[in-house]
Amino acid sequence: MGFKLKLERVELRLVELELAQPFETSFGREARRRALIVRLSSGGAHGYGECVAGSGPWYSYETTETAWHALKDFLIPRVLGKELEAATVWDELAPIRGHNMAKAALEMAAWDLEAKLEGKPLAKLLGGEKEKIPSGVSIGIQANISDLLREIERRLEEGYQRIKLKIKPGWDVEVIEEVRGRFPEVKLQVDANAAYRLADKEVFKKLDQFNLLLIEQPLAYDDLADHAALQRELETPLCLDESIPSLNAAKAALALGSCRVINIKPGRVGGFTPARAIHDHCLEKNILVWCGGMLETGIGRAHNVALASLPGFILPNDISASRRYYQQDLVEPEFTLNADGTISVPQGPGIGVEVVEELLERVTLHREEFVA
Ligand code: OSB
Numbered sequence: 001m002g003f004k005l006k007l008e009r010v011e012l013r014l015v016e017l018e019l020a021q022p023f024e025t026s027f028g029r030e031a032r033r034r035a036l037i038v039r040l041s042s043g044g045a046h047g048y049g050e051c052v053a054g055s056g057p058w059y060s061y062e063t064t065e066t067a068w069h070a071l072k073d074f075l076i077p078r079v080l081g082k083e084l085e086a087a088t089v090w091d092e093l094a095p096i097r098g099h100n101m102a103k104a105a106l107e108m109a110a111w112d113l114e115a116k117l118e119g120k121p122l123a124k125l126l127g128g129e130k131e132k133i134p135s136g137v138s139i140g141i142q143a144n145i146s147d148l149l150r151e152i153e154r155r156l157e158e159g160y161q162r163i164k165l166k167i168k169p170g171w172d173v174e175v176i177e178e179v180r181g182r183f184p185e186v187k188l189q190v191d192a193n194a195a196y197r198l199a200d201k202e203v204f205k206k207l208d209q210f211n212l213l214l215i216e217q218p219l220a221y222d223d224l225a226d227h228a229a230l231q232r233e234l235e236t237p238l239c240l241d242e243s244i245p246s247l248n249a250a251k252a253a254l255a256l257g258s259c260r261v262i263n264i265k266p267g268r269v270g271g272f273t274p275a276r277a278i279h280d281h282c283l284e285k286n287i288l289v290w291c292g293g294m295l296e297t298g299i300g301r302a303h304n305v306a307l308a309s310l311p312g313f314i315l316p317n318d319i320s321a322s323r324r325y326y327q328q329d330l331v332e333p334e335f336t337l338n339a340d341g342t343i344s345v346p347q348g349p350g351i352g353v354e355v356v357e358e359l360l361e362r363v364t365l366h367r368e369e370f371v372a
Pocket residue numbers: 059137138191193241292293294295296318319320
């Protein structure tokens with residue numbers, strides 16, 4: 001049974017951090033990462049959440065600006081001053097349609113706060129069991145193949161358990177063939193971020209020969225039917241990311257055969273309550289899941305680590321060490337990679353890492369407070 005928290009105060013910040021290296025996907029190139037950081041306060045304790053919306057509507061329709069609007073005008077007023085359990089915050093927010101990334105930031109902050117007030121690790125509060133989670137790394141599109149091979153080599157030396165490569169038309173079959181030739185044994189998967197159409201299926205039939213763990217989000221974000229048609233022609237499991245914003249979408253995708261793996265990102269699906277519901281549904285259906293990432297700061301990463309400690313998260317996650325993303329992370333201690341290619345689940349209360357207030361202050365572009 002959960003613990004009632006009175007949500008006394010909410011602080012919203014827009015922050016911007018420089019990435020350790022620019023990240024390029026089929027939808028564009030980013031050198032800096034903007035995020036909204038939510039801080040919920042109750043009884044002298046603070047819970048943190050991170051909104052994973054980007055600066056433009058490329059991965060999703062949400063942006064940091066739409067999330068700010070949804071939080072300020074619709075979501076925060078639904079919970080401010082109320083006595084709630086973390087597990088019921090989702091129900092308060094659910095009547096607002098969409099805006100999952102905005103909802104998730106607030107919902108996950110409530111879980112961190114409740115875990116802190118109870119003196120428990122967030123992972124435990126969520127039902128997590130693992131003490132270490134397997135770590136993979138997502139590598140963006142590079143200027144040329146030799147740069148890519150060098151980057152893969154560096155990440156393998158650091159100890160990552162699997163490599164994910166971003167692909168797009170013109171940076172696909174030839175590239176993967178070279179990589180496979182050079183690294184025949186490595187656990188390898190690709191992510192197209194919706195850059196192809198079913199008419200491009202020959203590309204995927206060729207990729208099918210390279211013993212990939214999975215092919216992530218090849219087709220349009222709202223096209224479950226064509227993903228099912230493509231999956232029927234491939235041996236390699238398809239994995240959906242952008243196409244799964246909710247439990248209902250996950251149910252539809254599995255019923256249609258649109259994928260055999262789901263990448264769960266709590267920020268994409270609206271928070272821990274829907275993320276756990278998707279996890280439970282997949283476990284029941286014998287579908288493997290893993291936790292994706294959105295280049296989060298250490299705050300969002302701590303949430304992802306806690307979620308990935310649940311039993312169904314079997315495949316290596318897109319949860320890498322802090323240094324892969326930022327020169328200096330927003331939390332202490334920063335996340336590091338263990339020698340066995342895992343990341344340890346923090347054991348302190350809540351997210352189990354401390355926010356570096358002085359750095360948070362320095363990277364803040366805009367701040368607003370809401371008091372009950
Ligand atoms: O599609 O998984 C994606 C980053 C930003 C937006 C979308 C995606 C990604 C990644 C990075 O692949 C994963 C990470 O945070 O390590």
